[in-house]
Amino acid sequence: MSITTSSKSHVAQHVQKIPRSGIRDFFDIVQSMSDVISLSIGEPDFVTPWHIREAAIYALERGKTGYTSNLGTPSLRKQISAYIAAKHKVVYDWQTEILVAVGVSEALDIALRAILNPGDEVLYHEPCYVSYSPSVTLAYGKPVAITTKQSDNFVLRADDIRKALTPKTRALMMNFPCNPTGAVMPREELEKIAQLCIEHDLIVLSDEIYCELSYSGALPSIIEIPGMKERTIYFNGFSKAYAMTGFRIGYVCAPPVLTEAMLRVHQYAMLCAPILSQEAAAEALKNGESAMLHMRDEYRRRRNFLVHHFNKMGLTCHEPQGAFYLFPNITSTALTSREFAVRLLEEKKVAMVPGDAFGTSGEGFVRCSYATAMDQLEVAVERIADFVKSR
Amino acid sequence: MQEILDILEQDALATPEKISQMVKLPVEEVRRRVRQLEEDKIIVGYKTIIDDDKADRKLVKALIEVKITPERDGGFNRLAARIAKYDEVKTCYLMSGGYDLLVIVEGTDLKQVATFVSEKLATINGVLSTATHFMLKAYKEQGTLYKLEQFEERLKVSP
Numbered sequence: 001m002s003i004t005t006s007s008k009s010h011v012a013q014h015v016q017k018i019p020r021s022g023i024r025d026f027f028d029i030v031q032s033m034s035d036v037i038s039l040s041i042g043e044p045d046f047v048t049p050w051h052i053r054e055a056a057i058y059a060l061e062r063g064k065t066g067y068t069s070n071l072g073t074p075s076l077r078k079q080i081s082a083y084i085a086a087k088h089k090v091v092y093d094w095q096t097e098i099l100v101a102v103g104v105s106e107a108l109d110i111a112l113r114a115i116l117n118p119g120d121e122v123l124y125h126e127p128c129y130v131s132y133s134p135s136v137t138l139a140y141g142k143p144v145a146i147t148t149k150q151s152d153n154f155v156l157r158a159d160d161i162r163k164a165l166t167p168k169t170r171a172l173m174m175n176f177p178c179n180p181t182g183a184v185m186p187r188e189e190l191e192k193i194a195q196l197c198i199e200h201d202l203i204v205l206s207d208e209i210y211c212e213l214s215y216s217g218a219l220p221s222i223i224e225i226p227g228m229k230e231r232t233i234y235f236n237g238f239s240k241a242y243a244m245t246g247f248r249i250g251y252v253c254a255p256p257v258l259t260e261a262m263l264r265v266h267q268y269a270m271l272c273a274p275i276l277s278q279e280a281a282a283e284a285l286k287n288g289e290s291a292m293l294h295m296r297d298e299y300r301r302r303r304n305f306l307v308h309h310f311n312k313m314g315l316t317c318h319e320p321q322g323a324f325y326l327f328p329n330i331t332s333t334a335l336t337s338r339e340f341a342v343r344l345l346e347e348k349k350v351a352m353v354p355g356d357a358f359g360t361s362g363e364g365f366v367r368c369s370y371a372t373a374m375d376q377l378e379v380a381v382e383r384i385a386d387f388v389k390s391r
Numbered sequence: 392m393q394e395i396l397d398i399l400e401q402d403a404l405a406t407p408e409k410i411s412q413m414v415k416l417p418v419e420e421v422r423r424r425v426r427q428l429e430e431d432k433i434i435v436g437y438k439t440i441i442d443d444d445k446a447d448r449k450l451v452k453a454l455i456e457v458k459i460t461p462e463r464d465g466g467f468n469r470l471a472a473r474i475a476k477y478d479e480v481k482t483c484y485l486m487s488g489g490y491d492l493l494v495i496v497e498g499t500d501l502k503q504v505a506t507f508v509s510e511k512l513a514t515i516n517g518v519l520s521t522a523t524h525f526m527l528k529a530y531k532e533q534g535t536l537y538k539l540e541q542f543e544e545r546l547k548v549s550p
Contacts, residue, residue: 023548038547040548041548045545297397301394301414302413304413304414304415
C-alpha cells in the first residue's frame with residue numbers, strides 16, 4: 001500500500017483532529033473570482049515605509065546575510081526593551097527576557113510548546129484569531145473557549161474565566177485589541193483577571209500585536225499590573241503597526257526561566273529570525289513612529305466611516321477601539337455567516353470573512369477588514385447596502 | 392480642524408458627507424469648518440496633480456537660481472513679489488546658500504521659457520544673475536509618487 005492511499009494512518013492523531021481553516025475554504029472561492037473588493041485581508045494595505053525597506057536593502061548591501069544569536073540581534077532586543085519600558089513602564093532585560101521570533105505566530109507556538117504538558121487546559125476568548133485553538137492542540141494541550149459577546153463589546157470577563165477554570169487549567173491566552181472583533185480591555189477588568197491568575201497560578205499569554213493600532217489612546221497591558229510580569233508571556237511584533245507582514249518579525253518577552261524554555265524550542269525549530277528582517281525591525285522602532293501614526297490616523301477615519309454605514313444599513317456593529325477589523329452582526333438578514341459571505345461575494349463581489357471562521361461563537365457575524373483604501377471602501381459599502389436591502 | 396485638513400490634503404474631492412462620517416462630526420459642522428478654513432486662507436486653493444506626460448501636455452519646466460540685490464528697506468521681499476507675479480512663475484522661494492531666489496517656471500516649450508528668462512527675469516532691475524536648469528522627468532510631485540513599479544499581490548483573504 002502506498003502512503004497516499006493509506007495517508008490517514010500516517011498523519012498524527014492530534015493533527016488529524018485539527019479542522020481545515022474556515023478562512024482557507026473561503027479563500028478558494030474568492031480566488032476563483034475577478035473584480036472582487038476584498039474586505040477580508042488581515043494585513044495593512046500600506047507598503048512598508050520606505051526607510052524601513054531601505055534599511056533592509058542597506059543591510060543586504062553590507063553583506064549582513066548570516067545567522068544571528070538565537071535570541072535575535074542585540075541591537076534589536078535592546079530597542080525592544082527600551083520600547084516596552086517607555087510604553088508600559090515595565091523593564092525586560094534584553095539579554096535574558098526577550099526573544100525575537102518569526103512573527104507572533106511562531107512565538108505563540110514556541111510559548112505553548114514550552115509551557116504545556118499533555119492535557120493541560122488553555123483558556124482563550126472566542127471569537128478569536130484562527131490559530132489559537134489549533135496551536136494549543138498542536139502543543140498537546142486542550143483548548144477551552146470562553147465566549148465574548150457583542151452586547152458587552154466583546155470584552156473578556158474575569159467572571160467567565162472563573163467559570164471555565166478546572167484543576168487542569170494552565171494558562172490564559174488573550175489577544176487585545178482583538179482580531180476579529182477589534183475589542184480592547186478596560187484596565188479594571190485586566191486587574192480582576194490578573195488577580196484571578198495569581199490566585200490560580202495561571203500563566204498569561206498576552207498577544208498585543210495590534211496594541212499600536214488603538215483609537216482611544218494608549219492601552220493598558222496586563223504586564224503593567226503588579227505581580228503579572230512574573231507570570232506573563234508578552235507578544236508583540238511589527239507586522240500590523242509598521243505594515244511589515246512579509247518580514248515575519250515578532251517577539252516575546254517573559255521571565256528568564258520561560259524565555260530560556262522558549263529558546264530551547266526556538267533554537268532547534270527555527271534557529272533564528274532572518275537577519276535582514278531584524279535589521280528592518282530595528283529601523284522601524286528607531287525611526288518608524290511618524291509613519292505608523294499616519295497609518296493609524298487613516299485606519300481610524302476608515303473605521304468611523306464604516307461603523308456609520310454598517311449601522312445605517314442595519315448590520316449592528318460596536319465601535320472597535322483597536323486593530324483594523326469591524327465585526328458587524330448580520331442576523332437581521334436571516335442568513336448564516338457563511339451564506340451571507342458567499343452570497344454577498346457572488347451577487348455583489350465584496351468579500352468578508354464569515355464569523356464562524358473565528359470560532360463557533362462568531363456565527364451571526366462577519367469580519368470586515370478596513371485595511372483597504374478609502375475609495376474601495378466607498379464602493380464596498382454601497383454594494384453591501386444594496387445586498388442588505390435586497391434581503 | 393487638523394484632521395479635516397489631513398483628509399482634504401490627500402483628497403480635495405472628499406465631500407462634507409464623507410468627511411463627516413470619517414471624523415464623526417455633523418455634516419453642517421464640517422461644512423462650517425471647511426468654510427472657515429477657506430476664509431482664513433488656511434486652505435488657499437484646490438488643485439489637481441496631473442501627470443503631464445500621460446496627458447500629453449508638452450510643458451517645459453525649469454528651475455532657476457536667481458541672485459538679486461537686497462533693498463535697504465524691503466530686503467528681498469519687494470523684488471521677490473515682483474518676480475512671483477509673472478504667470479510663468481509657478482513657485483518662488485527665498486533660499487539660503489549660493490543664490491537668493493529659487494524660481495520654478497513653466498512654459499509650453501523651451502523657447503518660451505528661455506525668452507521669459509532672458510527678456511523678463513534677467514532684465515529686472517536688481518537681478519544680478521540667473522542659472523536655468525530644465526527639468527527632464529518628474530518622479531514625485533507634491534508628495535505623490537508617479538507609479539514607477541506596481542506591486543499589488545496581497546492575498547485576497549488572509550487571517
